[in-house]
Amino acid sequence: MSEKPFKVAVSDADLADLRLKLKLARFPDELEGAGTAYGAPLADVKRIAAHWRDTFDWRACEAKMNELPMFTRDVEVDGFGALNMHYIHQRSEVEGAIPLLFCHGWPGNFLEVRKMLPLLTSASPDHPSFHVVAPSLPGFVFSEGAHKPGFNGWKYAEAIHKVMIGLGYNEYVYQGGDWGHIVGVYVVNKYGHKHVKAWHSNMPIYRPPSLLWNPLLCLELLTMPFNSTLRQTLDSFMDVRKRGTGYLAIQSTKPQTIGYSLTDSPVGLLGWIYEKLAVAVDDYPWTDDEVCEWVSLYWFSRAGPAGCSRIYYEVNGGLAQGDPFKGTKRTTVPLGASYFPRDPLRLPESWTSLLGKVVFESRQPKGGHFAAFEQPDALAGDLRKMFGKGGPAFGVVPGHSGYSAVSYGS
Incomplete structure (x- = not known):
């Protein structure tokens, strides 16, 4: 559309x-x-x-909002018809910029990306540039919501993925936190490798390890009496849960x-x-x-x-303690993670590997749950390191290195 x-x-x-x-x-x-x-x-x-x-x-x-390049388009979501999606689409002047799908959470919104836009889209021989797409999730702010039950994680993933496809970005990278992270797990499970070449999360949580599939991580729990970092991280997470x-x-x-x-x-x-x-x-x-x-x-x-x-x-399937990752699994799509110390939803860093193939990690000295809004320079800096020259995800999107032809060849 x-x-x-x-x-x-x-x-x-x-x-x-x-x-x-x-x-x-x-x-x-x-x-x-x-x-x-x-x-x-x-x-x-x-x-x-x-x-x-x-x-x-x-x-x-x-x-001020209307200074942002905002658009709407209809996307067809299987079983739910057309939904009218709202999004920011800020292109870089660098033609070879990396297409980036940025997804917000609750009670955040598309404005979470605003402070990062000039950082991510700027052109420089010293760091990569991105074409940034930041949709409002279906039912959030200016995007149309579903009109019948059953619009699960796969459907949210389909809706925002089809925004990217509609814009001509058949291959792209992804960034999210909060619901942006959870929906990202579905996006990567459904569209990873073919469309999503790498992804980054500032809230890299997943299901806890199981003794059958992750015995070493389970054994790590036995070290809690002697591992203060592990103990404090899990105690804090459980306190938030309670x-x-x-x-x-x-x-x-x-x-x-x-x-x-x-x-x-x-x-x-x-x-x-x-x-x-x-x-x-x-x-x-x-x-x-x-x-x-x-x-x-x-x-x-x-x-x-x-x-x-x-x-x-x-x-969550209508359950207070449901599994928000139901039906998903670990993938081999390259994953980057940034850890912000005051995010209340933090799990042990070793558990990030449960999500996928971790190629980049960063431990920030300051920041909380709304990383893009609180610490835009830090989060943008991590994306530059992950996708820039010498980074573990450099060149993952064919034809989109993030650099101009002149600077790339220099």
Whole structure:
């Protein structure tokens, strides 16, 4: 289907409705000294809600977003018909740039890539350049969502892959974190080698090792009493599983129920999203404008604020503790991994090999869950090292080295 330029254009009526709802908002009380233990702090949510209502300039954000090269196109997803997909497509001036599919997560969005765009697309004899495609996942922000059940991980993979094929990128590389990583596992399983030549993750998690298939990794667990790094990593991950996944259980089992609140109450949506923004970063100084912009994208999203929640149900099979990687397996597609110390969803680095053929690893000194937004230079730098001259994935896309013919030959 043909590509159409896209501009964000929220109506005055929708903005007025949002401000009215914020004006009429009711807030819960809060226990003394609760901090973040019970969820998003009342003082923070009140402050941001007031800013959203009274001083936040959506039109300025909208204008800045519209400077990005955004488009939509219909893609046919088997069994679900045509879905209208939204995406950024930022080409490099280097014709031999590497096509890169960048995929966001929740509660992130396509803007996660914005700070990296000038880094990834710049031309230099010292590092590779990329043609960057950053879609909104189906049901997120400005992409159309599925209209019937069963839109699982394979379907999300098919939708974003077909955006690349529609753009003429039959061979490309991939980068993702959060849902971008999980969907990436499906993309690589389904389209690896033929289309996806290599991939990179900043949240390289997978199923835990099994004694039958991964005996050495299982034996490594016996060293926990003496291996403080292994012990601390697993203890931290399990603590997050026990204390920080209430949203996961709800959205994986009853997304429709929570959807009524998220769709009708902007304060409810703000609290739901802000809790994760606040705790999943490495001291990143979120501005109230940044928070309001991200939450507004969900509020004004095409499928509604609840549309994105269904990815949890579909990929986890309606189970609170489902397997989001069901049906996938380890691949031999070259894999790069960047480890950011404050990402709450970290597993032992040795387990990354369960995903595939690890050819590149980087341990960053700072950064959390939203690596592209928090540490764009670090993440872009890792991609340059992985795909640049001398890197383990240099030249994986035939005819697209990432360098101009002059600089490549120099």
